[in-house]
Amino acid sequence: MSYFREVNVGGTYPQFGTFQAFFGFVPNVFSAQTLLPRVVEAEAGIARAVLLEDRGLSRIQKGSISLTVSVAYGSEYWVAGYYQMLRSQGVPDSTLNEIVVNHHRADLPISDKALLDFTRKLATRAPWLSGGDIAELRRHQINDESILEAVMVTGLTSLFCTLSAGLGPFCDFELKAIPPVGKMPTAAVGAYVGGTGGPYVLTVERSPDSFPPFAFFLNRFGFIPNVFRAQTLRPDVIEAEAAAVREVLQPEDFLSRSQKEYILLVSSAANLNTYCVAAHCEMLRRMGVTADESDQIALDHHQAGLSEGDMALLDFILKLTSRPAEFSRDDVDRLRRSGFTEEHILEAVAVTALNSFFNTLQMGLGTTPDIIPKRVFGPEDEHRAAAGEHLPERAQEDPDAELVAKAQSGDLDAFEELVTRHSRRVFRALVGIVGDVEEARDAMQDTFLKAFQHIGTFQRRSKFSTWLLTIANNTGLQRLRDREPVESLDNAGGGTEADFFPRQVRTWADNPEQLYSAAERRRFVEQGMLRLPAKYRVVLVLRDIEQLSTEEAATALGLGVAAIKSRLCRARLMLRETLAPHFIVSSQSELTRIGL
Amino acid sequence: MITCKEFMAVFGDYWEGEVAADVRRQMEGHLSHCRTCHVVLDSTGKTVKIVTESGSFDLPDEATKPIVAQIMARIRQHLAS
Numbered sequence: 001m002s003y004f005r006e007v008n009v010g011g012t013y014p015q016f017g018t019f020q021a022f023f024g025f026v027p028n029v030f031s032a033q034t035l036l037p038r039v040v041e042a043e044a045g046i047a048r049a050v051l052l053e054d055r056g057l058s059r060i061q062k063g064s065i066s067l068t069v070s071v072a073y074g075s076e077y078w079v080a081g082y083y084q085m086l087r088s089q090g091v092p093d094s095t096l097n098e099i100v101v102n103h104h105r106a107d108l109p110i111s112d113k114a115l116l117d118f119t120r121k122l123a124t125r126a127p128w129l130s131g132g133d134i135a136e137l138r139r140h141q142i143n144d145e146s147i148l149e150a151v152m153v154t155g156l157t158s159l160f161c162t163l164s165a166g167l168g169p170f171c172d173f174e175l176k177a178i179p180p181v182g183k184m185p186t187a188a189v190g191a192y193v194g195g196t197g198g199p200y201v202l203t204v205e206r207s208p209d210s211f212p213p214f215a216f217f218l219n220r221f222g223f224i225p226n227v228f229r230a231q232t233l234r235p236d237v238i239e240a241e242a243a244a245v246r247e248v249l250q251p252e253d254f255l256s257r258s259q260k261e262y263i264l265l266v267s268s269a270a271n272l273n274t275y276c277v278a279a280h281c282e283m284l285r286r287m288g289v290t291a292d293e294s295d296q297i298a299l300d301h302h303q304a305g306l307s308e309g310d311m312a313l314l315d316f317i318l319k320l321t322s323r324p325a326e327f328s329r330d331d332v333d334r335l336r337r338s339g340f341t342e343e344h345i346l347e348a349v350a351v352t353a354l355n356s357f358f359n360t361l362q363m364g365l366g367t368t369p370d371i372i373p374k375r376v377f378g379p380e381d382e383h384r385a386a387a388g389e390h391l392p393e394r395a396q397e398d399p400d401a402e403l404v405a406k407a408q409s410g411d412l413d414a415f416e417e418l419v420t421r422h423s424r425r426v427f428r429a430l431v432g433i434v435g436d437v438e439e440a441r442d443a444m445q446d447t448f449l450k451a452f453q454h455i456g457t458f459q460r461r462s463k464f465s466t467w468l469l470t471i472a473n474n475t476g477l478q479r480l481r482d483r484e485p486v487e488s489l490d491n492a493g494g495g496t497e498a499d500f501f502p503r504q505v506r507t508w509a510d511n512p513e514q515l516y517s518a519a520e521r522r523r524f525v526e527q528g529m530l531r532l533p534a535k536y537r538v539v540l541v542l543r544d545i546e547q548l549s550t551e552e553a554a555t556a557l558g559l560g561v562a563a564i565k566s567r568l569c570r571a572r573l574m575l576r577e578t579l580a581p582h583f584i585v586s587s588q589s590e591l592t593r594i595g596l
Numbered sequence: 597m598i599t600c601k602e603f604m605a606v607f608g609d610y611w612e613g614e615v616a617a618d619v620r621r622q623m624e625g626h627l628s629h630c631r632t633c634h635v636v637l638d639s640t641g642k643t644v645k646i647v648t649e650s651g652s653f654d655l656p657d658e659a660t661k662p663i664v665a666q667i668m669a670r671i672r673q674h675l676a677s
Contacts, residue, residue, distance in 0.1 A: 376617075420664050448667045505632045518650075524646075525646060569607060569611065572640055576636075576639055583639070583642065
């Protein structure tokens with residue numbers, strides 16, 4: 001059933017009741033941990049408090065958040081699990097499919113879409129989360145209790161996704177109806193904050209004298225960490241977290257305390273979590289590890305003078321944290337060959353998963369460090385941590401691989417399915433290049449015919465979708481070249497990206513999207529985009545409409561990453577100029593707003 | 597203290613969170629007192645959101661089927677020739 005041996009705990013194992021109550025079934029990922037029942041108990045405790053207590057969010061809202069976060073993590077296991085759970089709650093397949101592909105198009109209230117934007121950003125770009133993202137939720141009348149719950153649900157889902165990547169359970173459901181996991185639009189990234197802008201939600205004063213979990217933390221850490229103080233609206237969850245610390249992090253029957261602290265340190269560093277790295281460096285200092293040694297472990301554990309076994313363990317943890325989509329049974333077997341038992345490895349996965357939960361809570365609540373950090377992580381550390389590589393945008397296997405293989409062996413039906421899957425995307429890219437809807441339809445036929453003729457030469461160095469967009473790009477460019485006057489995608493013309501200066505500088509409405517119907521907004525955007533020079537328009541289509549990564553857009557257009565970034569910025573600023581007259585605050589309301 | 601022109605020169609990198617910490621601090625200092633750049637930053641975020649959610653240039657479902665049929669007919673024709 002998974003990479004690990006299971007123990008028969010009987011059908012009425014009490015911890016499974018929580019999962020049965022929420023999901024309507026007991027996911028295999030929990031049966032896969034029965035070698036260590038205390039771990040299952042800890043996970044069930046947190047799940048019970050977060051999922052079964054309906055305080056701020058409904059069960060369907062929680063399931064939708066978890067589905068979105070599972071998509072962001074590229075966890076097919078949990079996408080199927082939450083899809084089934086929501087389906088059993090009566091959510092129609094059409095809505096679920098839209099949540100998987102692009103929740104903005106799902107039939108959901110606008111406040112739910114804002115919640116999904118927020119939790120997706122928390123799951124994928126947590127250090128960029130800011131008070132502005134919280135303010136956006138409040139604008140949608142989402143209260144503090146709901147915000148806190150959304151953070152907790154996101155944390156719990158990242159815990160679950162880490163577990164499934166590390167344990168390899170069989171899928172509980174084979175749901176053929178689920179569309180291939182899409183590239184959901186990401187909310188505007190904004191500036192790097194590093195998880196220290198909060199606390200973002202209200203707190204309640206609680207004393208260790210009357211609140212046992214705080215007494216426990218004080219005793220264990222010597223202080224009450226801010227990440228727990230920031231959750232005092234939900235004492236029941238804090239109690240479950242204290243129990244998890246006790247049951248997962250304290251025992252030394254398999255991994256030692258110091259090994260667990262190494263795991264927490266390396267995994268937090270991979271998540272760019274300054275707060276948690278500082279906390280675990282402090283824990284290690286109390287165990288006799290110097291600040292420099294801890295810092296070296298966080299930076300590069302291979303240069304830290306650790307034993308061969310501990311280095312292998314931390315290699316395993318780093319991959320599980322940063323690149324779960326690439327994780328496999330081979331990683332587990334490699335660690336076994338380094339002398340670790342099944343129980344050791346299972347515990348290492350559980351510790352990493354719990355760390356993922358706490359890292360997410362900390363970033364989502366923006367708590368300031370309890371310990372002055374020796375190292376403050378910034379976006380420049382991302383390449384080392386490879387933190388973004390867990391995103392499906394970068395590391396997910398090609399969802400078209402099977403159909404491509406069939407098409408390469410001459411299966412025309414498989415190719416037709418590929419055409420069906422990608423026709424809308426190719427069309428949008430072509431409109432972006434040629435700037436004319438009718439011509440884009442013609443160019444689309446040429447694109448797919450060329451793809452069919454050359455599919456035998458496709459060597460899977462990129463995703464099929466990227467390869468197809470490269471063909472679309474070349475086809476569109478050829479049409480531009482055939483036109484007079486020539487509109488170029490190269491650097492000639494249009495000035496440089498850096499010399500653009502905005503002219504529209506009046507304040508926009510708080511919720512500009514609410515000023516017009518969806519059809520009107522679409523018309524404004526399409527008209528504005530068609531007025532952009534092709535070289536900017538195409539980058540905007542690929543990045544902001546198709547949600548390609550910068551690297552994928554660079555591959556598809558045959559340009560450098562720097563050029564894509566620069567053109568994207570210019571394109572957004574130019575389009576902003578065009579849209580501004582529709583969305584600025586009217587003069588009178590602006591005067592009222594500033595009190596005149 | 598940086599100028600608006602200097603702010604705009606690194607605006608894209610700032611947006612993507614790709615500026616060094618000291619540059620970021622300077623930009624945030626500038627934003628705290630420059631209403632124009634604040635408006636540009638805010639409205640660019642709103643622009644991206646509107647574009648992302650607009651469904652622009654999307655083909656309606658009913659238009660996709662005939663187009664796919666046309667493409668496959670052309671491919672079959674190519675195979676036959």
